[in-house]
Amino acid sequence: MTERIILQTEHLRRTFGGLVAVDDVSLQVRRGTLHSIIGPNGAGKTTLFNLMSGVLPPTSGRILFEGRDITNVPAHGIAHLGIGRSFQITNIFPSLTVLENVRLAAQAVGKHNFTFWRDYRAFPEYIERAWEVLAMVGLQKRAHLPAGTLAHGDKRKLELAMILAPNPRLLLLDEPTAGMASEQVPELMALIERIRAVGDKTIVLVEHNMHVVMAASDVITVMVQGRVLAEGAPAEIRADERVQRAYLGQLYEE
Numbered sequence: 001m002t003e004r005i006i007l008q009t010e011h012l013r014r015t016f017g018g019l020v021a022v023d024d025v026s027l028q029v030r031r032g033t034l035h036s037i038i039g040p041n042g043a044g045k046t047t048l049f050n051l052m053s054g055v056l057p058p059t060s061g062r063i064l065f066e067g068r069d070i071t072n073v074p075a076h077g078i079a080h081l082g083i084g085r086s087f088q089i090t091n092i093f094p095s096l097t098v099l100e101n102v103r104l105a106a107q108a109v110g111k112h113n114f115t116f117w118r119d120y121r122a123f124p125e126y127i128e129r130a131w132e133v134l135a136m137v138g139l140q141k142r143a144h145l146p147a148g149t150l151a152h153g154d155k156r157k158l159e160l161a162m163i164l165a166p167n168p169r170l171l172l173l174d175e176p177t178a179g180m181a182s183e184q185v186p187e188l189m190a191l192i193e194r195i196r197a198v199g200d201k202t203i204v205l206v207e208h209n210m211h212v213v214m215a216a217s218d219v220i221t222v223m224v225q226g227r228v229l230a231e232g233a234p235a236e237i238r239a240d241e242r243v244q245r246a247y248l249g250q251l252y253e254e
């Protein structure tokens, strides 16, 4: 049974001084699903991501990835285990080309990560992988441009390519549509769907765009004030009165 659960948190808690940002969160993410985490500002979503990706240690509780306890594994160790994480603030090197950014992302988690800056021609496998993921996200034609010159929507695709480069089994995506023009959102979401379906990935998504969340998710967890308020399929969450009162009602009225 546990094989179907790729990621699990048990009574996870994180405090900042007197503030409880994540409060007794026990989640189970099923392999191959798109599992969204939603909730109002300050609900603890990003803190939860920071705990899952080793950026922050929890105050208490446990995190299991593929049945293995990863509670105190730091961020670089988590990446090596097969978890890729995006950040709200981009990690792109603007003066390097698109291809170089993806190559470095592949290499940083590969076995040559200690020779990060060595002449790239020495590692053809990472270049090959970089081209592969650029094709997946549709950025091959921009491969030789400095990454800083990309339009915002293409930067988001580049970020996805960089997360995919080391071929993680689990992707933690923090607001991938943030700052995008609304007409670009469907294309990015179609891409995320494709990555999951074709690449056999599991995706945990934090996203404020409710249309995206309702259309793309298999499971939605609703957090309010650090705690899980509800969990279920999109239709169940939409119909849940507690969720309506605490969160969705206000959102749809806006």
Ligand SMILES: Nc1ncnc2c1ncn2[C@@H]1O[C@H](COP(=O)(O)OP(=O)(O)OP(=O)(O)O)[C@@H](O)[C@H]1O
Residues within 6 Å of the ligand: 016, 019, 020, 021, 039, 040, 041, 042, 043, 044, 045, 046, 047, 048
């Ligand atoms: N490093 C920190 N130090 C102190 N307090 C923090 C820190 N990080 C987060 N918090 C607090 O923890 C609570 C949860 O924040 P978090 O960013 O996880 O929420 P969120 O649900 O991701 O919000 P948003 O949707 O606005 O990104 C907030 O009250 C926030 O101010």
